[in-house]
Amino acid sequence: MPKTVPDLREFIEGVRERNPGQEEFVQAVEDVARDIIPFVADNSRYHEAEILRRIAEPDRIVSFRVCWEDDKRNVRVERGWRVQNNNAVGPYKGGLRFSGSVTESVLKFLAFEQTFKNSLTGLPMGGAKGGSNFNPKGKSDREVMRFCQSFMSELYRHIGPDTDVPAGDIGVGAREIGYMFGQYKKLTGRWEGVLTGKASEYGGSNLRTEATGYGVVYFLREMLEAADEELDGKSAVISGSGNVALHAAEKLIAEGAKVLTLSDSDGFIHDPDGLDEEKLEWVKGLKLERRGRISEYCEQFSGADYHEGKAPWGVGCDIALPCATQNELDKQAAKNLIGNQVKAVVEGANMPSTTEASDAFREAGILFGPAKAANAGGVAVSGLEMSQNSGRVSWERDKLDGMLTELMQDIHRKCVEDGRNDEGAIDYVRGANIAGFRKVADAMLAFGVV
């Protein structure tokens, strides 16, 4: 007798029971299951092999103690994790996040999402994520170095260029990757491409730093083109002022759009004249080098306002790019954007829209680019960094930019193919979920029940 397809509510209740208190993880699984359960109903081979249920159970989770000594000689104890979600289509791949808000639930949701995202790139990469509740903010360089070395002293046992290749994420940039790579090399005696996001002097890829933000804008450009619109002259609201936000802003400015806002975890700045290249360079120095606060922008540039404790979603715009963190854009924020006639919302951060906000955009027929498709440019160039490392070559920036553009166009095409509904409209969320799922599912079917 054919196996019956589970109903969504029943499926999610099961996930909730097996993962108590892990709200972010349950949310991420539900957002995918809503599109995949109807899809597997028409594809019995997937639901008979319980593929979705299996992808929603990480292959393994490694959790470990990380001890380090601060500058005052106090012994500090944090927790580290690596969630290896699924390696059906390639070695585990996904970033490391260092932030006080990191929990196992957050890393499980990120590793789950990463599995679909990496599949969408078409490159051979499985899904993983890791990190620690260590907060690098306010720590000295030496403290960050000691923490990274201690973290890698355990993590190195679980990773390798053909096993699992971590990268950066929130709180983990070139400095942290450098310290971790140095420790890995010391412990193993091997120079190998075990981390991506490295500096160019020791095997990093050109364009990796810019890739996520640029890729978001390339994906947005494709979405606008498919809707007979263009970027030139459009106004844009961006949240965040980290790696993704600033490189998305840079590319938008280069494409003739007007960037009105940036934010950090304390508030947002609104510059009605728009940021230009010079202002953006100053913000890069402030946030990426001096590690300052975005409020300082208003002391430097007159005409801009600072809104403490607020997110920028009430500012009228054509385009909104949430590029800070998960669940930063809720239903009310979505209503404000829709009320202000926003044309496109594209996710630079992972799961920045709550389920209700994402539903509101889909129902209103706004062009809505989900994270797993729109921000895949970073991991795609990380995949190209792995290829360069194993081939002992280094490709030029222009070549990589061409490859990134094509990759984002290809992801857009896949979303359109699987996301077009009977009325001809494109549901990018559904398209990304189905296209990302299918490749992983087919590989898992080939392996049998293991």
Ligand code: NDP
């Ligand atoms: P960064 O650490 O460089 O920047 C994060 C930015 O978000 C900072 O401006 C930070 O402000 C702000 N932020 C963090 N937490 C909050 C919060 N709770 N509320 C409001 N703002 C907050 O990280 P990235 O730019 O690398 O990553 C941003 C997002 O993009 C994350 O969701 C990440 O997973 C995702 N992403 C990143 C990729 C990459 O290549 N880097 C690839 C794909 C996705 P503050 O300075 O106050 O901390």
